[in-house]
Amino acid sequence: MNAALGLVWAAVATAGFAVLFELHLREVPLAATGAILGWGVYTLSGGEGGTAVACFAAAAAVGVYAELLAALRRRPAAVYIVCAIIPIVPGGGMYYTMLASVRGDLAKSLELGFRTLQAAGAIAAGLAVSSAIARLISLERLARRLGGRREKPRI
Amino acid sequence: MSMDTRRIDPEDVLLLAADTARVVLESGGETYRAEDAAQAVCSALGGAEAECFATPTGIQLSFTGFDGRVHSIVRRVKKRSMNLERLSRVNDLARRLYAGELDFDGAARELDLTERRPGYPLGVSLAAAATGTGFFTLLFGGGWNDALVAAAVGALLSRVTRILARRQISDFFTNIAGGAAAALLCLAAEHLGLAASADTTIIGVIMLLVPGVAITNAIRDTIAGDLVAGVARGADAFMAAAAISIGSGGAFELWRRLFPGTL
Known part of the structure; x- marks a missing residue:
């Protein structure tokens, strides 16, 4: 599959899921852009095999992007994260793990299960790192300088 | 004040x-x-x-x-x-x-x-489900015919799960039914020559149900120190994945018995 085409598929699929998750129509293009960013970083760091490093890098990129948007648009970062992370999230892995165990293939189930947990852990760690970075360099102040509205207590 | x-x-x-x-x-x-x-x-x-x-x-x-x-x-x-x-x-x-x-x-x-606050109208939600599942099938390496089948099955599945949720059917049963329906419909489409690969089509459709975000959130909660919430979310995601695969695993088995040699 053409890599550039993959970015388009990821963006459109994410837009579909964003609407399904009742994201406001104005924010859908932003979420889709986040998916392009995440999927791009994921494939560039060799993600098609589902390596933890690729998951971590993609999640950190999506996380920083979402924190920046959250400060600019004054919505929870989670709103953008939940959508933009969907293409890299190991949903398929969870499914294949359980399918292998339902079929009685214990070895395959264990292997897939471990890889799935690794991917999910890497994504969660990437998001945790990006939110820590956002707090350290105070993206909110940066956003204010970029034209966001005035700073509010962080809830 | x-x-x-x-x-x-x-x-x-x-x-x-x-x-x-x-x-x-x-x-x-x-x-x-x-x-x-x-x-x-x-x-x-x-x-x-x-x-x-x-x-x-x-x-x-x-x-x-x-x-x-x-x-x-x-x-x-x-x-x-x-x-x-x-x-x-x-x-x-x-x-x-x-x-x-x-x-x-x-x-x-x-x-x-x-x-x-009302959500998106039904037509928009169905189109969104079709778009999401269709394009995920493309992303996971499926062809256009697979994507079309996934879009149709995805729209149907999103409607059915929403109705089941409104009738207060438990998530566990909804996921079993959803996994089984997705697998059976995609296998049938492959059998009829509508889709090239049932596997890619199924995984695109299953994205609607699969708890990928949930398992990630479970670990995020745990990292954030909300240990009880993290473990609870992990159990939720685990049960959802188990239910979906019980459904689709059962459907594969049924198909094997009904049409021997086609799988």
Whole structure:
């Protein structure tokens, strides 16, 4: 599959899921852009095999992007994260793990299960790192300088 | 303003704060966000030492009112679904209340409006489900014919799961039925020559049900120190994945028995 085409598929699929998750129509293009960013970083760091490093890098990129948007648009970062992370999230892995165990293939189930947990852990760690970075360099102040509205207590 | 807020009945504050946290959790918000929102509401309306303990299935909240008594409440969270617009509205409500831009009545009205806010119309939701599943099938290496089948099955599946959820069928059964229906329909499409690969088509459709975000959130909660919530979310994701694969595994088995040699 053409890599550039993959970015388009990821963006459109994410837009579909964003609407399904009742994201406001104005924010859908932003979420889709986040998916392009995440999927791009994921494939560039060799993600098609589902390596933890690729998951971590993609999640950190999506996380920083979402924190920046959250400060600019004054919505929870989670709103953008939940959508933009969907293409890299190991949903398929969870499914294949359980399918292998339902079929009685214990070895395959264990292997897939471990890889799935690794991917999910890497994504969660990437998001945790990006939110820590956002707090350290105070993206909110940066956003204010970029034209966001005035700073509010962080809830 | 500070004098007025002190006169609001602590019991009313308690209800507003607990409902705010409940809506955050029902809309798919993080555990810490629900706790922070409830505490913000309490302290904005004159409650001291507000403490909130939230898990995906319930909220406990208590604070000391201006009368010097401790008030507390327990709220169960029964239905959970992703609703990002509701999440950002309720988050905004807590933030504005805390910043003094909203008073008690305004916040209560806003919360009521947020809860009753209609979502996208049915046609839009169906188109969104079809787009999501179709393009995920393409992303996972399927062809255009696979994507079309996935889009049709995905739209149908999203409608059926929504109806089952409204009838208060348990998530476990909904996921079994969804996994089985997705697998059977995709296998049938492959058999009839509509789709090239049932496997790619199924995984595109299953993205609607699969708890990828849930397992990630479970680990995020655990990292954030919300251990009980993290473990509970992990169990939720695990059960969902198990139910989907029981459904689709059963469907594969049924297909093998009905049409031997076609799999």
